Amino acid sequence: MSLDRRTFLQLAAAFQAASALGIGPAMAEKAEGLTFGPAEPFSWEGLKRHARELAGKPYESPPRPNPEIVQQIDYDAHGKLRYKLENALWGEGGSVYPISFQHVGRYFPKTVRMHLIEKGAAREILYNPNLFMGGPGHVAKKLGPEPSAFAGFWVHESRNRPDWKKAEPWATFLGASYFRAVGELGQVGLSSRGLAIGPGTANPEEFPDFVAFWFEPALTEADPVIVNALLDSPSVAGAYRFAMRRGKGVVMDIEASLNLRKPIERMGLAPLTSMFWFSETVKATAVDWRPEVHDSDGLAMWNGKGEHIWRPLNNPSRIMVSSFVDQTPRGFGLCQRDRDFNNYQDGVKYQLRPTAWVEPLSDWGEGAIQLTEIPTDDEIHDNIVAMWVPKDPTAAGKTYDYRYRLHWLADEPYPSPLAxxxxxxxxxxxxxxxxxxxxxxxxxxxxxxxxxxxxxxxxxxxxxxxxxxxxxxxxxxxxxxxxxxxxxxxxxxxxxxxxxxxxxxxxxxxxxxxxxxxxxxxxxxx
Known part of the structure; x- marks a missing residue:
């Protein structure tokens, strides 16, 4: 089973009702093959202010493209909806890293507003079915230009590479608040999220959505791609700012400001989501021909006292939540330490999956790194969640500001000098x-x-x-x-x-x- 199909099925099982930023139709002008709305002022402080105001209002579901049509865009139909890279944002200039867009479908039904920032002003990138290849008879052609049918985006390799159109994207945002990046071994694997609400509790988990993005260009390969995002859900509205750098892997500096509409039983900051089916530790007899199947094999922690800890992952018989109490943690991550192909024997190359490491850039105070392990009988399900949970109870009307650096590498960025x-x-x-x-x-x-x-x-x-x-x-x-x-x-x-x-x-x-x-x-x- 391919990685792309596995990811589709993971997200299809997880994503719930979505929300989007309600921006009305705009007069349009054409540029670089894309169609843009009129310019409006934009700033990071303004986005945070907008999120605070949004949290003070009742949650509203977003406008949706025709559900009957979107339901017909199944896995196979979605795979045929390839974005025309000649219409990529910054495909011809303005930024060294082009951006392409992804279409809504059965497994990604929510709409997301996309915006270009230039000289302090933002213009919406308007959806057009002709931006996608799918054949003249493709069902998506029946959707009109409103509401937008964009579901996510990809950040591509540098335009200085002659093969950038053929290379895999190095960062992807698609579905709820999920995003992924390429590690230094050239593969994607586990995912991160903007926020986790209630994993492992008795109540259904809530999946907040990134409902709008604003892009700022990287003028050189050393510069970050800046992505501003608005997050919304029944419980929270928040503003995010990603500064993403492409190096031997990917490093993201993330700033978030969260405003609660109501208390949250278990609010997970900087959540990481992965798949662990079995390893050399425990494997049912003849359950599969491969020796090991996992995107990550352990949770690594560097606590506030300086102790390095390794917790191998489990595939338990029931949902298990483990809490590792800490104060001012130095970092944690879901890691793939086993790099030997012979221990996997799989063409999807599990041995190349990245390690994702969370490095706090502010004092996170008291709380716990929580690990949620969910039973699975196949590799198509993401069943592992690691996140930081603050100690103090959450409250409606409260704002949480935090910053962290997310490393997508082959190993921890600060490994223990010990064995x-x-x-x-x-x-x-x-x-x-x-x-x-x-x-x-x-x-x-x-x-x-x-x-x-x-x-x-x-x-x-x-x-x-x-x-x-x-x-x-x-x-x-x-x-x-x-x-x-x-x-x-x-x-x-x-x-x-x-x-x-x-x-x-x-x-x-x-x-x-x-x-x-x-x-x-x-x-x-x-």
Whole structure:
């Protein structure tokens, strides 16, 4: 199954009612193959003010293109609606990074207003069915110019590249407040969102929408593409400003101002969304021919006290929400650490999926990094959410301002200098040649790093273990027998009664010296 189709199905299952910025029809003038509305003043402060005013009004659903026609634009029909890149915004000049637009369809039914900013003034980019290729008989041709049928946009590689029209876009915004970017290994994978409302709660999750965008050009490849956005939903209205830079991967500086219409039970800031089906840790017998299937294999955290933590992901039997209480966190991210093709054997190249790292640029105060893990039986579903949840209860009328930097790379931008966890493996407990005791699980947790390679010959690191309940036995460490310097594993058996989850903690030390990051694991006895 292709990545594009998997993404469509993920979003189709998730997206709920949308909203859009109500801007009436405008007199138009033509330029560069696009049609624009009249100029209106625009500023970031003005957008924030507009969001505050919008939050003081009842939420209104957006105007929609003809639902009967849009429903007919299924996956196959949407795939044929390719934007004509000769009509790309900045395709011939004005910015080094062209932008193309995406069409509404069955799985992306909401409309989004697009605007170009020049010299402090904004003009709406007006929808025209002729901007898209689909054939003269395509059902989308039946839609009129109002309301707009734009659903999202793509940011393309530099026009200085002769192949930019053939290259994959490096940033995409499509569906609710979802967006993605290319990592330094050349692939997209997990997604981010403007805001998460209520994942993992007893109530249905609410999906706010980016309902309008305003684009500012990047004059050189070193300059950022600036994207301003208005977010709206029944619970919140907000203003966002993205400064996106294309380098070895993508780095986005994000500023947000959120205004609440009503209290939110669980408000997730800087949310990351990914897919984890199975890894080498736990895999049902013959569930799939591939060794591993995941876009991310763990949650990495760098807490306010300076501790680096690695939490391998799970595919639990029921929804699980884990909270890691912190104050002024230094960062967190969903990571793909396993880069060996042999561990995936898949043509979609899961080993190239990016790591997305959230770096706060302001003091986020007290709260928790929350990890939501949702059961899945296939790779078509995004079932992992990681986000920051403030400690204080939310209140209607309150404004939340926060800033962060989002890195789309191959690894964490600030990795621990200590040894890092590389794999978590489970098996039956006990010793070879002896009857295997029931209810005993053996763990093999692998660490690798220069600090372990520098240990004197004959010196072994000491595993330091704890658990919320249960007993450890047969605890020891050994070098992994692959002749790779600094590659060690901690082994132990674990015995516990009952089926309730167990929280486990492990790190390696020598004397008083800590040698590794901290491994946290939620073990589900089976």
């Amino acid at each position: 890092r966890c590389m794999a978590t493996r489970l098996g039956n407990g006990g010793q070879p040649g002896q009857p295997r005791p029931k209810g005993v699980r053996k763990f093999m947790v692998e660490f690798k790093g220069d600090v372990l390679a520098k240990l004197p010959f004959g010196v072994k690191p000491e595993p330091v273990l704890s658990a919320s309940r249960g007993q450890f036995s047969y605890i020891y460490a050994e070098a992994v027998p692959n002749e790779v310097p600094g590659h060690w594993r901690a082994q132990f058996d674990f015995t516990v009664d009952g089926k309730d989850p167990v929280e486990m903690r492990l790190y390696l030390k020598h004397g008083d010296e800590v040698l590794s990051e901290t491994w946290l694991y939620q073990y589900h006895p089976f």
